[in-house]
Amino acid sequence: MVSSLDPRNLNNSRINEESRQDQLEELKDDVETLKMESLNERLGLPPAFRVFSLAFTAAIVGSLGGMMHGWKTSSLRYLASNSHRLPTTYNGWFFYHKRKMYYCLKQGMIVGFKTGAKLGGFVGCIFAVEAGFDKLRGVKDFCNTMMAVCVPGVAYSWWHRMPRVQANDFIRKGGRIGIGFGLLEDLFQYIRGADVWYLRRLFGIQPRSLTERIRDRIRSDKNKL
Known part of the structure; x- marks a missing residue:
């Protein structure tokens, strides 16, 4: 005879606990795999996700800055266009500020959207080109x-037909900014333990994380004592 299991005799709490342990182990394995795959990636992020994240962040920052600038300039513009017919009563001033708020909000949102789109697109283009060169x-x-x-x-200066001297100065400033930001990225890679090829080839510095270096230094100091 084939014996059947009685559900009342099963230990549901133990089964659930084992299931949770298996899920945690799978999650840990996935995290370790993702960490190893993205170890040598810039900022620890895959190229597509890195470009999207930086472009989206730049678009948000540009939108907020553009909205503040658009609000301020539209407020001055509204005051200048209505300076010859300022209200003289309490109700007049109420509707004046109400219309002014709607006007400034509309113009601020327009300027913020344009600024965010430009800045986000420019930053996304820069890091997409960087990933391509990588x-x-x-x-x-x-x-x-x-x-x-x-x-x-170069493309921006050509599109806006800048004079040669202005374009060269613009590109040189951009190059200096790129070198500074690139060195910061390399420093972050060195701290994370990723491979920075010129440090390894020119100075013999092997890729190791900063925490491992500090741990080894503490261990060597203890051994000396």
């Missing part, structure tokens, strides 16, 4: 970041 050269360093800033700068 894949093309096969290494990730500050040179790719510098070129990623200079290439859109």
Whole structure:
């Protein structure tokens, strides 16, 4: 005879606990896999997600800054256009400020949307070009970041037909910003323990995380004592 299980004899709490443990182990494995795959990626993020995140953040910041600037300029513009017919009664001033608030809000949102779109698109273009240079050269360093800033700068100066002297100054400033930001990215890679090729080849610095270096330094100091 085939014996059947009685559900009343099953330990549901133990089964649920084992299921939770299995889920936690799978989650830990997924996190470790993702960490190892993104170890040598810039900022610890895959290229597509990194470009989208930075472009979206720049768009939000640009929208807020543009909205504040648009509100301020539209407020002055509204005052200048109505300075010859300012109200003289309490109700008149009430409706004046009400209409002014609606006008400033509308103009601020328009300016904020335009500024956010421009800044987000420009930042996204820079980091997309940087990811392209990373894949093309096969290494990730500050040179790719510098070129990623200079290439859109060249396109921007050509599109706006800047004079040669102004365009050269604009591109040089962008190149210096790109070098500075690229070195910061390389420093972050070094702290995370990712491979920074010129540190390894020129100075013999092997990729190790900063926490491991500090732990080894503390252990060596203890051994000396």
